[in-house]
Amino acid sequence: MAVALTMARMKVAVLRHAFRGRRSETATTGASLGALLSAGTIYLAFVDPDLLAAGYAVWALGWMLGPVLLGGGDETLRPEHFATLGLPPRRLATGLLVAAFVGVAPLVSLAALLGLLVSGVRLGVANALVALPAMVLQLAVFVLLSKVFVALVGVTLRTRSGAVASGVLNGAILAALGQIWIFFVAFDQTGVPAAVWYLPSGWGLLAVRGDWWALAALAVLAFLLLGAWSALLGRRVGATRTSARGPRRPITASTAGGAIVARELRTWSRDLVRNHQLSFALSYGVCFAASPLLLDWDGMLPYAGPIFVVMAAGLTANLYAADGTALWLTIMVPGAGDVRGRQLAWLAAQAPVAIALTVAGTAIGGGPWPLVLALLPALLGGAAGLVPLVSVYGLVPGTDPHRRAGNPLRTSEDDGGLTGLAYAMLALVILAGAPAGLVALWAGWPGVAVGVATGALCYWGFGLLAERRLSSHGPELLHAMRTGRKPPTATRSRFDQLSNTRKSIAVWCFGGGAIPLIPQGIVATVFVAKDMRRHTWFLATYMPSGLGYPVAAGFILLGLAAYGTGLWAVRPRPSRH
Structure with a gap:
């Protein structure tokens, strides 16, 4: 425990000195966007439990695929830094896991998991009490899934065949997520699939709703993931850089x-x-x-x-x-x-x-x-x-x-x-x-x-x-x-010359404007026209008859307004002189 607390304090000290300038702006923007997504997830707890289970499945996928797509995840504390201390792999993994809870992403995810507490309060006192450990265990599973997945991809990237196989798998997963509506239509699925409840991302919600075995399952899964990550860390720290490549034909060129x-x-x-x-x-x-x-x-x-x-x-x-x-x-x-x-x-x-x-x-x-x-x-x-x-x-x-x-x-x-x-x-x-x-x-x-x-x-x-x-x-x-x-x-570019307020407005509008405009607006209009009701996260499909089109139109206007506001934020300002 002393090692874990020391690593957590080290993480806090590093972040305190690192979040300056551009990194501070990026962290602030990410925290703001994450707060919005967390608020939307908590809102699902008041709307429909099925949607909340689907929302947590999306959060789990984000934890797994996000670091792969965005450069390897949080490496504030690297395992190689502690290689000379002689720490056992499980003890090192435990310390790094505790340190991993320090940061913007875990705090945002913990806020999103407040939906479990909301669901528990709506069901009773006992359910609300179960929601507290369920939140902690669910967050631990999210973090460990991310660590294990990134470590597995890192191992596969050390060989050419592994790099190709990892790229094929990750590309296929991202393409499937982008075309998820096709799978719903193909399998005649007009609502949230029941399977999302039984994914690890839904076990916390199952525990809150009375399936107490799910809480124990979360603890066991977290323990198993910690063991897997320990093994992968030991392989990473103990690895030596050797070249297995044979001689290559020399490069020749006349120019x-x-x-x-x-x-x-x-x-x-x-x-x-x-x-x-x-x-x-x-x-x-x-x-x-x-x-x-x-x-x-x-x-x-x-x-x-x-x-x-x-x-x-x-x-x-x-x-x-x-x-x-x-x-x-x-x-x-x-x-x-x-x-x-x-x-x-x-x-x-x-x-x-x-x-x-x-x-x-x-x-x-x-x-x-x-x-x-x-x-x-x-x-x-x-x-x-x-x-x-x-x-x-x-x-x-x-x-x-x-x-x-x-x-x-x-x-x-x-x-x-x-x-x-x-x-x-x-x-x-x-x-x-x-x-x-x-x-x-x-x-x-x-x-x-x-x-x-x-x-x-x-x-x-x-x-x-x-x-x-x-x-x-x-x-x-x-x-x-x-x-x-x-x-x-x-x-300095024009964006660099903007004030922090205008930078945040521009990033929010350009980054988030596509959500109301395309999926919640244009795509939802198509679904309403095809009379596809209660379709996953498309809000217009949940509206009473006659309100679907106005809601979708409102989202389209909201998206266009967001892009217009972003353009207003970055437009040149007239000189005071």
């Missing part, structure tokens, strides 16, 4: 640009993180496009390739930061065409896969050939131009590759900045393909020419801007990689 392309292609073939990213994007594109086959509709298959390109661009948005402090080698050889070489290598790694997926999917689906052939070159060219451009303008300092041994997913210390960069890349690549897609929808085959032209223009123009940025701001980028922060002389 500097050719050497850069060869180096990047070698990196794409050997870097396990990039293997994971590529397989993740491939799995996501295929599974997302193939999910409607459950409804005997093959209309999305032609778009597997474009979806793959967009996802691959988002995952590689921080391209230059992947070099770590080795960026100085690039800066010391100006004029070598580094940006162009990386663009060619990115296309060589992604384009064959995208073309094969697009041609195969369109052939199976029977078209539309003009649209997909217009989108594909536009997206490929746009992504190949935007990836280096965004990575040099919005570089998020990354972890040097040789320091990823303990947790290969940990490619950056700033998860919030990395996530924002990925979302920005997704939006920009989609915008790059929009003109060609609109022309193809309106005029057909001329859209292909527009797609080729816009793709080539994006490739050349954005690459040129990235080259100029790298040449003029190379030392600043290297400083950011070495220290993890921008130099005092670095140019």
Whole structure:
């Protein structure tokens, strides 16, 4: 217990000194958004127990998949830091578990678990008393599920086959969550599935409602997960970095640009993180496009390739930061065409896969050939131009590759900045393909020419801007990689110049505006039109007859108002002079 309390105090001390500047803003925004989600979860306790059980299942999935997608989770205290103390694995795991309860995410989740207490109070005094240990055990299960899942992915990422398998699995899970409505329709499920009650995320609610065995089951599961995490920690701390790779054919090139392309292609073939990213994007594109086959509709298959390109661009948005402090080698050889070489290598790694997926999917689906052939070159060219451009303008300092041994997913210390960069890349690549897609929808085959032209223009123009940025701001980028922060002389973006209040408003509006606009507004309108009642979390489907459309319309207006408010927050202010 003394070790656990010491680690908890260490975590508090580190966080007290770390939450400054950008990290403080990210933590504040995350806490605010988490408080809103917690309030919504607690509200479900007053509405419908089934919805509350589904809500806790979503929280559990967030704890498991969130760290995988956002860079390896909380690594404030790393197991390697305590390797020389000789602590037994279970004692180390217990201490790190206690320390893991210190932070924004556990507090937000504990607030969401107050829904258990609300449900218990509504049922009786005994149920309310059971809710208190159920909250603690449920939170412990959430945290341990996250730790075990991240540790398993970290172990698999130490081999190429494991990295590929992990990427395929995670991409398939995320695609299934994005297309969850298809599974509900395919299996004639118009409400919350009864199975969510019997997932580990629902055991706390079962215990509160009178199934006392669920409380003991939570304790046993937490104990088993702690044992599994202890074993994985022992493997992580005791691992030594050895190279099992045999000799490779040497890289030969007649020009500097050719050497850069060869180096990047070698990196794409050997870097396990990039293997994971590529397989993740491939799995996501295929599974997302193939999910409607459950409804005997093959209309999305032609778009597997474009979806793959967009996802691959988002995952590689921080391209230059992947070099770590080795960026100085690039800066010391100006004029070598580094940006162009990386663009060619990115296309060589992604384009064959995208073309094969697009041609195969369109052939199976029977078209539309003009649209997909217009989108594909536009997206490929746009992504190949935007990836280096965004990575040099919005570089998020990354972890040097040789320091990823303990947790290969940990490619950056700033998860919030990395996530924002990925979302920005997704939006920009989609915008790059929009003109060609609109022309193809309106005029057909001329859209292909527009797609080729816009793709080539994006490739050349954005690459040129990235080259100029790298040449003029190379030392600043290297400083950011070495220290993890921008130099005092670095140019501040318009967003950086906003006040903290306006930053919070912009992040809230741009980040949360899609929820009322798309799922609760547009998608819910479709469900109401199809008379699909009491459908999972779509509020309009729970309204009495005649109120479904007004509620969905209200959410659409709310989403549009959120985006409008975000634009107002970031718009330039007139000078006082």
